[in-house]
Amino acid sequence: MEKVKAKKQYGQNFLKDTTILDKIIQSMPNNNNYVVEIGPGLGDLTKNLVKYKDLTAYEVDTDLIGILESKFAIQIEEGKLKLIHTDVLEAWDKQKSLHDGRYDLIANLPYYIATNIILRAFEDKNCEHIIVMVQKEVAEKFTAKVNDKEYSSLGIITELISVDSKILFDVPPESFDPPPKIISSILYIKKDMDKYLDKDFNKFLKACFVQPRKKLSKNLTSVIDKNLISKIYEELNINDNVRPHEVSSSLYSQMYTKVKDGRN
Ligand SMILES: C[S@@+](CC[C@H](N)C(=O)[O-])C[C@H]1O[C@@H](n2cnc3c(N)ncnc32)[C@H](O)[C@@H]1O
Numbered sequence: 138m139e140k141v142k143a144k145k146q147y148g149q150n151f152l153k154d155t156t157i158l159d160k161i162i163q164s165m166p167n168n169n170n171y172v173v174e175i176g177p178g179l180g181d182l183t184k185n186l187v188k189y190k191d192l193t194a195y196e197v198d199t200d201l202i203g204i205l206e207s208k209f210a211i212q213i214e215e216g217k218l219k220l221i222h223t224d225v226l227e228a229w230d231k232q233k234s235l236h237d238g239r240y241d242l243i244a245n246l247p248y249y250i251a252t253n254i255i256l257r258a259f260e261d262k263n264c265e266h267i268i269v270m271v272q273k274e275v276a277e278k279f280t281a282k283v284n285d286k287e288y289s290s291l292g293i294i295t296e297l298i299s300v301d302s303k304i305l306f307d308v309p310p311e312s313f314d315p316p317p318k319i320i321s322s323i324l325y326i327k328k329d330m331d332k333y334l335d336k337d338f339n340k341f342l343k344a345c346f347v348q349p350r351k352k353l354s355k356n357l358t359s360v361i362d363k364n365l366i367s368k369i370y371e372e373l374n375i376n377d378n379v380r381p382h383e384v385s386s387s388l389y390s391q392m393y394t395k396v397k398d399g400r401n
Contacts, residue, residue, distance in 0.1 A: 141201070143314070147198050148176075149198070149247070152178075152181055152270070157312050161243070162186070162189070164305055164325065166241060166327075168265075170239050171191060171192065172240060173192060173193050173195070174195070175246060176196060177201070178196070179201065179208075193219040194220055195223060195228060202222045205220055226254070241268065242266070244268075245269070245270040246269050246270060246271055248271065248319075251269070252291065255267060260336075265330060266327050266328070268323065268325050270323055273321060274319075275324075276324040279324055283382070283384065286382065289342075289382070290342035295326060297390055298333075299328050300327050304322045304323070308320070308323065335393070344357070344360040345357065345381050352380060353381045354366055354377055360396075361396055365399045369399070375388070
């Protein structure tokens with residue numbers, strides 16, 4: 138193995154377990170989509186992906202870029218792999234989409250920005266599937282359903298924007314070098330390509346969950362006038378005692394539409 142010291146500030150835990158790498162490859166959707174990888178690291182997942190699909194990989198670490206360029210010289214030359222040396226969040230700020238055509242995001246994500254990356258992938262109109270390694274607790278939030286204790290803005294947004302979302306399998310710390318302190322999971326999301334969420338919807342949901350154990354109506358008073366809350370509750374037949382995790386995603390969506398209409 139290369140003498141590379143993993144950098145904590147970039148969330149570097151390199152996946153070494155070949156069984157897990159095989160399982161990720163087996164979970165790739167059977168389609169003609171291009172692939173985007175975020176954080177190729179030392180290239181262990183990249184090496185497997187490029188056997189099946191052409192891909193672009195975004196890597197922030199200068200030291201790793203050098204290693205990847207020599208390791209994948211042939212695939213780069215053949216146009217099968219495009220390496221982009223940048224912070225992927227900056228790339229998204231500049232170009233809105235990580236690829237010109239429809240693509241699937243397949244990656245072992247840096248955990249410190251994993252949630253942010255998934256939310257950006259939701260907004261990216263060319264991204265169809267998201268198959269990513271994240272911290273197990275994060276995967277549980279994205280796949281939580283109404284009344285689950287983990288149900289929050291992430292689960293609601295996922296339900297509204299996807300046709301399928303699930304945890305495929307867990308990955309123990311020993312599968313990585315160095316091993317992280319937490320259990321990881323492979324999260325699978327297939328987006329509904331006809332759906333798009335208003336960019337302020339997430340802000341509205343955050344306000345709804347600001348004190349998750351309090352009544353939803355109480356949380357809403359920080360962002361909406363009390364009279365409007367009463368009107369919306371009556372129109373949508375919502376019980377005043379309801380807590381934020383007890384309201385379905387479609388009801389949140391209807392509430393948000395009424396809040397916007399009520400403000401205009
Ligand atoms: C958990 S490691 C995964 C490495 C490799 N894919 C693997 O499976 O072994 C996360 C990778 O994301 C890279 N990374 C961290 N922050 C990034 C950013 N903002 N933009 C692009 N890559 C980033 C790290 O340098 C590292 O290579």
